[in-house]
Amino acid sequence: MIDIFKARCDEIIRKLEGEDIDGLLLFPGANLYYFTGVNIGLSERLTAAYICVDGDSFMLVPKLEEELRGQRTWISRIEVWNEDEDAIEILSKLIIECKPRFGVIGLCEDAPWGWVNKLQSKLNGIHFLDVSNIVYGMRMLKSEWELNNIKRACEISDKAVETVFQSLSEGVTELELSHICASKMRELGATPQFSTVLFGAKSALPHGYSGVSKLRRGDVVLIDAGCSVNGYFSDITRTVVFGSPSDLQSRVWEIVYKANRYAISKIKPGVTCGEADFFARSIIESEGFGKYFTHRLGHGIGLQVHEPPYLVKGSGLELKPGMVFTVEPGIYLRGEFGVRIEDTVMCTEDGCVSLTGFKRSITP
Template sequence: MQVRLEKLSSWLKQESIDAAFLTSTANVFYLSGFLCHPHERLLGLFVFPEAEPLLICPQMEVKQAKNAGWSYEILGYDDTQNPWEMIRDALTSRKIQPNGVRTLAVEKDHLSYRRAELLMSILPGVRFISAEDQMHQLRMIKDSKEIGIMREAARLADYGVEVGFSALKEGVTEMEVVAVIEKELKQKGIQSMAFSTMVLFGEKSGLPHGIPGNRRLQEGDLVLFDLGVVLEGYCSDITRTVAYRSAGEQQREIYETVLQAQLSALDACKPGTPIGELDKTARKLIEKAGYGKYFPHRVGHGLGIEVHEYPSLTSTNTQPLQPGMTFTVEPGIYVEGVGGVRIEDDVMITEEGCEILTNFSKELLIIR
């Protein structure tokens, strides 16, 4: 964590920014090792160009912050105290006068208007600068420890798909299969899923972000699984699609098209490739097969502390792939009344090419 703090401090110094104040759970965790979901309460981390950082959190979380390895100052407050006044006093005690913080890097996409007003009340005349781009750049390249955790998270996602396949039987509901998957993963020690587990049958598989319900499984249904776990603060994300008992000609055609599009995009995953080429590669193949209008989303997204983070794998992203980047590759085709197919893997760029972290079979499986 010290190296990460030093990188942010160096950026502040280089850009002549007086301080950074980060309030998102993800960025605080990245810089401190302390994972906290404070609900409506304030969680914040001050980082300075020269001075030691300062963590602000609810008093009930102070011990957890220390247990996570945070060795710098912590401002813990209870529900009757005003944390903003405590921040002002703490800065003053460090001989940082309120009017001495003229520029403050914040997460503009996260900081609420109300909290911005409160910051301005204790830092008169402060000017806000975006911290997002710098934090995205820092978090986008994973270190060996992060990659090790993500490998294990991907293995558990593979297991979740295996459990889901085993739970398929005629008449079972989508939600019943979701329950089986999540129960088995909890028994493996997983405390939370990376997002709401998706199990969609038949025509509902044609909804890219469909919501599982009481739809019952029938012969001839496509079944789409999209799930991921959170392990030690890092996410995995996998999608597989199978057919139940039989698959029609169009279903097979759609599946094969998506599979070839995904494999082609994976082949392009190597250092130096412009990120947009992955989307273009998959999209070109799907368009050639006549299903272009049925592929409505980007080919993938960054993956790490958050299930959706940088880089964004859109066709317009010209940034080159770099070793240590982790992201998903997940083309899909969704046809109303027929169903949908999406195949998604977690990928890490290496010095030579890429490592695919999720390894569950991608052949078209007919579940009997």
């Protein structure tokens, strides 16, 4: 697996050199993992990797984490700093030792401003350049290994959602069902990432939180769930009615379902993200509910649950084979209920396919 990360670095080095950029500076997060295999979160102790165009790439880590970090990456040069040392000073000297030719270092948009600002003050004659477009250009096109991880995560999230709907009973709470979902993901070998369950009027909150609300007959139940396998995410939303749906609940559900199916049927290579959004939005608007579809159609998914491409009105970015993203139209009637049907889908050579397959039905 280390070869996968090394090949990515070889590719980014070629791209950076072609743009007269000396290297890529990475901090903890998805981009660090993508290029090095080291999957850690940001903390107060500096960890950074420098992918060098002309010299030896290196990783700078706290002394107490030296052995742990070195075991996870293809980078053989692991530099350390002690608790009583200035980590930024050490990092600046290591970069200068690489003798930058162009005086330009690439950064991604998620780089921590505090560290970058301090580092810039020590790198005279060298400036930083946002290369997020290059990095995300690579990350948007998934390899077979990445797709296999996402597909497995989707299979597991499908089964977790099924388990939740099998557990619906009067009086059960949102949090109880959320825990059931996460436990099923863990049981099947994935890392639970989110399992939001919302009842009734709370289902009209696109980014609501599970709580102690108890399920009642006639409630809309919305579950938005995702897990990860080897760092790669899934994302699925299903909406059902516990009991007999009202006429309005049925109508709204059918409109959202139609928008989901129509958009997926129309997406193919060359379609822009803005056009994809329009496919679903036009269905909802034609039924008179346009103002209740309050978010973009979808987002890319991979090492992050939200990453490029973003399927949003006005975007001219063209979809390509190997891109993975969500299609998630919704209608949200505040104070009453909301319906969202979300699938993780993959753009293929001649269309797109859904990687999440759990049934789309208004009944559990």
